[in-house]
Amino acid sequence: MKFEVMRDSLLEGLSDVIKAVSSKTTIPILTGLKLEITNKGLYITGSDSDITIQTFIPVEKNGEQVISITEPGSIVLQARVFNEIVRKLPTNNVEIEVTNQFQTHIRSGKSEFNLIGLDASEYPMLPEIEEERQFFIPSDLLKSIIKETVFAVSTSESRPVLTGVNWQVKDGELHCIATDSHRLAKRKTAIKDLPEEEYSIVIPGKSLNELNKILEETSSEVAIVMTQQQVLFKTGNVLFYSRLLEGNYPDTSRLIPNESKTTILVNSKSLLQAIDRASLLAREERNNVVRFSTLGNGFIEVSSNSPEIGNVEEQIQAEEIDGEELKISFSAKYMMDALKAIDGQDVKILFTGAMRPFILKSVHDDSILQLILPVRTY
């Protein structure tokens, strides 16, 4: 194997792939990256066995030649070392040559590295995925879907399935749901040409966070293929595979109440700021719990009390308060996360009782729903 490649292009490809490589892997060869040069271009693959990323650098980009091939072939190189080397090479021309016994020479300018490579045939194959039933989402929309849900996944392994986001395809819509059992984020998106079958998969939150870093803030389409064990995201030159989580995702539809006893319409920003202030005194002692009550005159009161620090009360004018009086306590953090995930000026909050979940929605659109379980005070 022997080829030359522009350092800039190589670096760009590496920066995506390296995200999949973990130093903690139990499979030694996965500490490496697989480089495969064919007459089409260079494929680089990295994996931690949960996430696999492959980037492709074509021989020609925008009419400019970035790779010249002398001899096709493949090799596995230590990911961290190779990445560092490429970053620090002295010129933009990089020559990579593999001689006998996987000896790999990396030359640039007057510098030459000799790395001990590994046999590329030992490297795991990419998951096999049939690409018939793929559908497309613009990259920037996919990014916001991820951001609006993934924050709510569980960080505890006690229910592994909750560390992922449940993606359901049904009725021409994609439903994405995340919950750590204390709060829930749900996002509905209408998508053209969805597959007809219903799908329900659980994608690890970690995978989605990594995917979000790779995706560009543009409207270019990302192709998505779901299978029983894997999900594949394809962009221009990147393939992103993620293992799925096993286990039944809890049915959360019954949690979302159809009716409410108290409905409040309030400016999202002023509520967010008031909660943030109240949580200053709640953070230390009381699990970051704030109290929220309706006052008779169209005002809401947000308060918090820490016996050893002090207390805070703040009144906010609501746009509208309908229904029963209400006193409820909840985590300031969950409330702030939820408010940040909802666009728009005003937010609608629907309560059905002090010990029951309540929901937050944007006034204008139904696509995002945030649900929070209250805190019981004794």
Add this chain to the structure above:
Amino acid sequence: MSGKHRIIFHLDMNSFYASVEQAHDPSLKGKAIAIAGNPKERRGILVTCSYEARAKGVYTTMSVWEAKRKCPELILLPPNFEIYRIASKAMFEILRSYTHLVEPVSIDEGYMDVTELDMNNDAIGFAKSIQDRILRELDLPSSIGIAPNKFLAKTASNIKKPMGITVLRKRQVNEILWPLPVIDMHGIGESTARKLESIGIKSIGDLANANPNLLKEKLGKNGVRLLNRANGIDNRAVDPESIYDTKSVGNSTTLPYDESNIEELEKVFVRLSKKVAARLDAKNLAGRSITIHIRDANWKNKTKSKTLTSRLYKEQEIYQLALELFNASWNGDPIRLLGVTVNNVYDKGESVEQLSIFNFEEHAKEEPILKLVEQLQGKFGEDSIKRGMKVKKKPSLESKTSFSKDFLDDHND
């Protein structure tokens, strides 16, 4: 504290469990006896042993089989915590008949602040009268340390046993304590001793004269505290209430075999979690973090902890977290001992609980009554009506561990 010099006693019962056994069964007197877990199940270290056994080279923490080899006539007894608790309670009652400033620190030792007592300027004679009374009324030997503070008193009571009375003055620190290795100092364990050695501190004298900044860097706040102690300085008051501040609730067990079968280990975690949950429940406590202790067949110890956002007191949750921590750190080695501890505990009565999608319905059932209480409070004031507190439960069989402070529940009766 006033400017007046304090006089603190530290009373330490001598081989307490063994002495209680001998007091109960005089036929055991003068014989080598030891208290140990069930030796058949290899729960095999001596918890304590009588002075007669010590004379034969038997010591606490020795394994049962080794002790038997050294002293074949050794009489092994299973622990009987009930009679130890009764004896402990009686002993503290005697101390409290002199002053209310009695601070129990464990089942068999405590501090007394006798500064304000009229002792006719004869603290030693006064200590002797307490010691004699405990021997006469309870048939139990003890040692008393007399010093101007708790640290020195504790150190002093350890100097002469059994039936010792030792005075340790601050000015004697350099001649008595300083030549000793740091490990002999109360409050320094193996790991601290190792850290100290790494910065060239071997004796208590080295510690007393060490650079405070270096100690602080190496050991944090504790470094400064130890430096003061090594110089005989300790300003802690004798606090009769301190025992009621339970800070953690934990149980551990040595396994009958070195175990590497995960299913068996899971069963052990079930048992431990059940015990811890029952003890938390007995005291109406919940915790904020959990620690597991692992000792492998080579006596290597490991602890793993996790802090939570919601309160921890349910058996199932304790079990799950414990197992999660264990699985994250276990490499398959055979395990000798496992322990589960819930830390940072506090009274559930003043607490909050984050509801979850799996349990809110249970709580929602109580909504009508909560609403009623709220309305009444709104009308008649916050204190007009409160939800009934849990009826205080008697510590049950489940709340017994040899090293726990549960015995202190007796002080509330």
